[in-house]
Amino acid sequence: KQEVTQIPAALSVPEGENLVLNCSFTDSAIYNLQWFRQDPGKGLTSLLLIQSSQREQTSGRLNASLDKSSGRSTLYIAASQPGDSATYLCAAPDYNQGGKLIFGQGTELSVKP
Amino acid sequence: NAGVTQTPKFQVLKTGQSMTLQCAQDMNHEYMSWYRQDPGMGLRLIHYSVGAGITDQGEVPNGYNVSRSTTEDFPLRLLSAAPSQTSVYFCASSYSKHSGANVLTFGAGSRLTVL
Numbered sequence: 334k335q336e337v338t339q340i341p342a343a344l345s346v347p348e349g350e351n352l353v354l355n356c357s358f359t360d361s362a363i364y365n366l367q368w369f370r371q372d373p374g375k376g377l378t379s380l381l382l383i384q385s386s387q388r389e390q391t392s393g394r395l396n397a398s399l400d401k402s403s404g405r406s407t408l409y410i411a412a413s414q415p416g417d418s419a420t421y422l423c424a425a426p427d428y429n430q431g432g433k434l435i436f437g438q439g440t441e442l443s444v445k446p
Numbered sequence: 447n448a449g450v451t452q453t454p455k456f457q458v459l460k461t462g463q464s465m466t467l468q469c470a471q472d473m474n475h476e477y478m479s480w481y482r483q484d485p486g487m488g489l490r491l492i493h494y495s496v497g498a499g500i501t502d503q504g505e506v507p508n509g510y511n512v513s514r515s516t517t518e519d520f521p522l523r524l525l526s527a528a529p530s531q532t533s534v535y536f537c538a539s540s541y542s543k544h545s546g547a548n549v550l551t552f553g554a555g556s557r558l559t560v561l
Binding site for chain 2: 367369374375376377378379382422424431433434436437438439
């Protein structure tokens with residue numbers, strides 16, 4: 334059964350800092366992994382879907398990497414801004430359950446001006 | 447392009463009442479699903495569907511019913527509301543019938559309180 338863990342649960346950084354969010358998964362037999370952003374009181378917005386063949390995927394100041402052998406994915410945010418403050422969730426498929434996405438509990442990021 | 451639309455956004459129920467949360471998508475997605483999000487529990491899958499006429503249970507299906515009569519709509523029914531069903535409910539869809547194969551698109555959520 335796939336389990337997804339995100340540490341830390343919360344992170345506070347000053348504006349302008351580069352930062353890394355971590356995601357670990359137990360079943361490495363995955364073809365892709367997704368990162369989402371959730372603003373308070375809102376739904377989830379897809380940020381990046383990274384395929385196992387890609388190893389990295391970039392969108393603007395965001396870069397996600399995937400290392401299946403270690404069961405880890407990271408989301409790198411460059412030059413953080415107060416508008417980046419949100420909860421970031423990663424999700425990996427569980428092929429024992431038909432490929433359904435299993436979500437981590439998220440990292441709540443606060444970027445201070 | 448509306449994406450995934452959920453109604454209502456907020457609802458207060460009394461214990462024992464029934465209601466339906468509506469979900470509609472206009473992207474011709476095969477896969478649709480319902481999650482609930484609770485503090486400390488994360489997102490948990492309630493029910494899902496891989497196409498019209500096909501539904502299946504997720505992690506926490508008890509107390510909920512679903513149907514998928516059309517590709518576009520996937521309503522979630524609470525049969526007899528209980529305080530434990532107080533939560534934020536999200537509908538999500540993806541193009542592929544395998545939710546992990548493509549980007550999962552979420553609705554804005556429905557906040558339900560059961561007194």
